Structure formats: C-alpha cells, structure tokens
Amino acid sequence: MDFDLSSEQQMLRDNVARLMKKKYGFEQRKAYLAAANGFSDDLWRAYADLGLLGAPFAEEDGGFGGGPVETMIAMEEFGKALALEPYLETVVLGGALVRHAAAPEQRADLIGRIAAGDLRLSFAHAERQSGFDLNDVGLTAKRDGAAFVLDGEKGLVVNGDSADALIVSARVAGGRRDRDGIGLFLVDAEAPGVSRRGYPTQDGRRAAEIAFANVRVAPDNVLGSPEDGLPAIERAVDETIAALAAEAVGAMSEALAMTVEYLKTRKQFGVTIGSFQALQHRASDMVVALEQARSMMYFATMSAADDDADERAKAISAAKVQIGRSAKFIGQQAVQMHGGIAMTYEYKVGHLFKRLTMIDGAFGDADLHLRRLGDRGSLFA
C-alpha cells in the first residue's frame, strides 16, 4: 500500500492549489457567480492551460494519461474553494461517459475538444419520476433509418443551461424501468427541438430542465451501442461519486479550518470560545469525521477504475455513506460553532455547508447507499 503522491501528482496539486489561492478568494467567487453561466470562462481556460481538462484521459485519446488520482487531486482543491466551473460535469461525468460508451473515433474527437477547453458537456439523464434510479429512463429515442429522434424531458441537468453539448440518455427499447434498451446520444445544446430552462441551484450553481421535441440525432452522435448504455452510465456515475468524495473532503477540510480559526479568535465571556471544552471536543469529532471521510475518498478513488462492477459498486456506496455522514456532521457543526455569522450569505461557511448538503444528496444520499450496500453483502467478503 502506498498513499504517497508521485512527484507529478504533487506538482499538479501545488499548481491547482496555487491557482485557487490566487483566483478563488470568496469575494472573487462572487463575481464569477454573477456571470450568466454562473462560473468563470477565464478559469476554464486556466484549467485547460494547466492540463486539468485532459488529465484523466488516456494519451491515445488526446488526454494526458492520468486517472482517478489526478481527478481526486483537482476535485479536492475545487472543493476547498467552492469552485463553480463544470469540471465534474464535463471532465469527470461527461468524460467518463465518453470513455466508456463512445467508439474510438468519437472518443478521440470529443476528448481532444474537452482537453482543449472547447467543449463543455452536461449529462441529461434524470427525469421527474426517476429519483435516484439510473435505469429509470422514459425519454424515447425512435429509430429513423440509422438516425434517432428524441422526445421527452430531462431535469436537474447541472450546468445544462450553459453546456455546449448534452449527453442524453434515452429509451430505445423496453419498459421505462428496464435495464436494457437505454442509449446515449450526443446532442448539440442549440439543436432544433431542444429547449432549456436554466435556474440557480441551492448550492449556488446552475441547472436546467430540458425538453426534447423531435430532436434528430445523426448516427455519428450515437455513443456506442444504442441498446446497452446502462453499464457505461453506472460506471461513469461511480467514478463521479469518487470525484465528489474528493470535492466533499476539500469542502469539509475548509469548513473545519475556518471553524478552528474562528474558535481561536471569537471571544465571548472574556475568553476565546475555543477555550470551552464542549466546543473543543466537537471540533475534535470533526477531525475524526474528516479523517474517516478522507480514507474513504482514497478507497473510492482506488476502486473507481475497478472493472468488477459489483466490487466497484460496493466500494463506491461505502464511500458515499461515509462521505455523506461526515459531510452532514462537519457542515452542521461548522455552522453551529460559528453561531449567527454562519447563517449569513456573506460568509463562506454557510456555502460550504450547502454544497456539502447537496453532495450528500447527489446520486443517492447516505441512506440509499447504505441500503444498497446492505443488499450486496459484506465489504469484507
């Protein structure tokens, strides 16, 4: 076992951390938030220049040959800064769908554009009725010769209002909740028949409800086998959860650091509130929760590339459970120990708390994964 980063990985971490420190002060972030797309195009360019956008892709596909560890490094730093750019959506989730579903020529084309910073993707998958069930897909794709025609609605498409292209899951065959018969289609976000309603989300990002009316997809834009998309979706979501774990650990470590700093400076009753043992012990419990979460972040990162879908799913669910619980405890206690100031929009801790809450809720909350894990049997089998 080796928890150490290679020197290249160490350098990547230093570079991202430096960029965040320079460009992602909480006040600077407010300016990015105010943009129509809700993030900074300049930073997106900076990520491309740093090689972040191509980091997790194979060299033969136009990437830089990294993998889950590189993603983890970037996401943890993004988590601390509450970075708003659609890295998770484009590089992690979109990128994974492309890697696992697309044919080699499609891969090379799309990954090259992602890495260069020229293509931002969103995954249009969830529907009103689907909850967290990845197999619940009602939007239809009807064959028209070698092309397909999409009809239906998608929701909660994160950054869907600003994405250049959407990867849309659609039902090609079978019933709405069947595992077979789901295809993945690449759709230009401005294509005729696509209408998007963008809105802000509870954690300061943006998402969209998207309607597809008679949207034609050329054969070139069908990603992989049009009836067997679910395994790629599941795999991509597992990798995304691993990346989210890293983002959460970043946000938790920042929330803890801010809380400790506050305990050392805020005075009540003539002393710093950090001198109260009740708060010392609570902060210590936050450390315990953070370290447990960090360990499971590593576990998820190591398992993300596992080809055994069952082993991978177990590891990812286990990580999601720990991350969710730690995130809830750390987020809530960071707010509590700050008192009133944490309830204000002006102050960063509340935003870390909100992001952590939404991470817990994304792709199934801790309880849902606990149940899945319970169904799959022991982690130590």
Place this chain on the structure above:
Amino acid sequence: MDLRLTEDELAFRGEVRAFVRDNLPASIREKSVAGRRLAKDDYVRWTRILAAKGWSVPHWPVEWGGTGWSPVKQSIFLDEVQRGYAPEAIAFGVSMVGPVIYTFGSEAQKKRFLPGIVDLSDWWCQGFSEPGAGSDLASLRTAARRDGESWVISGQKTWTTMAQYADFIFVLARTNPQAKKQEGISFFLLDMKSPGVTVRPIQTIDGGHEVNEVFFDDVRIPLDAIVGEENKGWDYAKFLLANERNGIARVGISKGRLDRIRQLAAIPVYGSGPKIDDPFFRARLAAVEVDLKALEMTQMRVISNQRRDGKPDPASSVLKIKGSEIQQATTELLMEVVGPYVLPYEDPEALTNEPPAGPDWAGPAAANYFNTRKVTIYGGSNEIQRGIIAKAILGL
C-alpha cells in the same frame, strides 16, 4: 396521575381545530404547507382574525386581552394552531415584550403598547444581540445616557429578526458603564421611526431577508421609554428569555411538518414507488415521532410544574434543546422525501408567478433545512442551554 385530556379539554381541542380549519385563509395555509415565506400582511391578517375571536394573546392577563385558559388549554391551543399551518404569533410582541410590559411596565406603557400587540397594529422586534455580544449578552455595548428630557441611545444591534417590518424595538442598553456587566443595563422601548435609527438587511444562507443590523446614532427617546427601574434591565431580560425558551419547543410545528412528510411520502412521486413503502425510511420517521412524543409529554410536565410555583423552570432548557433538534430532524426528513428535486433554488423574496423549476410539491425543502439551523443557535444556543442544565439542574 392521568395523562389523558379531560372531556372539556378534548372539546376545546376540537373547537380550536375547527376554528383554524374554517378561518385560516387558504392562501396563507398553502404557503405554510409548502414551506414558503409568509408576508407581513399574512401575519397581520391572521392575528386580526384571532384577535376578533379574543385568542391572539391567550396567556396574557384577562384585563389586557388574555383568555384565562389553564396552561394545558394554552398548550392545546398552540399545538392546534401550529399543526394547522397558521402563522406563528410574532413572539417579540406577544411572548417577549408584552409580558415584560404588563409585569414590569408603568400603567401608561401598558395602555400605550399592549393593545397594539393584541391586534398587531404595532410590530415589535428584539434588540438584544450585538456583534460582540451573542451568547455573552451581558457584555453588550449599546449605551443610553440621560440628556435633559431624553435618553440618548447609541450603538449597534444585530440579527434583529424582521426589523424591516417593525414599528418598535425593545433594546437593552448600558446605563451604568461602571457597574458589573449585568448591573448596568436598562430596558428601553423605542420607536423605529425615531431619527437616527437605521436598518440594514442581512441575507441569510437560504437567500431570505429575515434578519437585520440596526444602528442607533444618538437616537433621542423620551425619559419614560425605560421599562421599570434603571439598571434593572438584566432581570427583565432574564424573565423575557425564559418565556422565549418556553415557546421554542414548537411541538405543533414539528407535528405539522411530520404530517406533510407523511403526505408526500405516500405519493408515488418516483418510479420506485412511494417513499413510505421503504421500511428504512419508516423507521427513521418513527424514531423522530418517538422523540417528539416524549417532548410533548415533557412539555406538559414543565407546564404543570409552572402552574405550582410560578417561576421559570430550568427544565425549559430541555424543551429548547430537544425542540430545536427535532425541528431540524424534520427538515432533514422532508428533504429526503423530496429527493433529487431539493436542488432548484427559489428566491424566497421574489414576488413572481413563474412556476417553480421543479415539481410543485418539492417546495423549498433545502432552503428550510438550511434556515432551520438557526434554531439551535438563537434563543440561547444549545451549548448555552446545556450549560444552564449543568449549573442550574445538576449543580456542577
């Protein structure tokens, strides 16, 4: 010992329930059920409906508009009103300054101020906390000095809830800087329209505007704007805070939210079926209900105890701790029932007819969860309540 309600109490409960059902305007009820913010007018309208019935200040002395109900009936009333999704009484007038005025105020103050609280023609806010004085309230620095026929107030308050709606503010200010912290504080009643008062909004993490900073820049108020004796304000404040704590368990509100959770959990909103079919979820819902039932019984015990010796009970800290934790737990369950559609943000202050981005039933579940973190912070934080229990109950 008999823990059942008497025939009379049961009949009373039915009467209150029917009254709320028949008189609460539908538009207000809908907003409350959905967890959306109520407007000032909603509070005023409902208070007037209650006042017309003689029910807007039940626990007050009868001569000032109270009902003369037993403590048990008062608590039945509160429970029914809260569970029926009626707006909460504006505590700053009804439970805080009102009782201070009728207990410690002058006859003139009673006549001037109490009627305006009864029908909410005067909206009050609470000017206690300051940037440097939160849990350690007694270290407050807002000062009042006597100048001829006036008191002159200068300083800053913060976290002042709904000051943007308020006609009056009650303020703790230091009148004797030489005395020990608690002994140099007085209690003032102040018109928000007085020259030198500035209100600045603070946005909370859910995006709403419910708290404010209030600045006093040499605000002149009449000499008779002080309550009771000079430098005795801390005693009145303690009396007030104990009353505040009692109302804070909000058992009825938690019951109402649990009703809403059960209602949503029964609808098969997601393809996998209604949430209530999930035994895991049902068990967690039941666990919160156990907590709430115990709290309800504890509250009844605290209330019947009060009946005997009249003094505030340190056990009210138990109500504050458990009541606030349960409120938070119910907001978590509600988020869970709503599921992925907690994500869209609605501006709580926007006056728009645009349909929400998500399904109607989703409502601002996440925003309410975020906002409800305040309940373990204000009214004496839960850490402070634990300190009170350790000292006052356990003698540690």
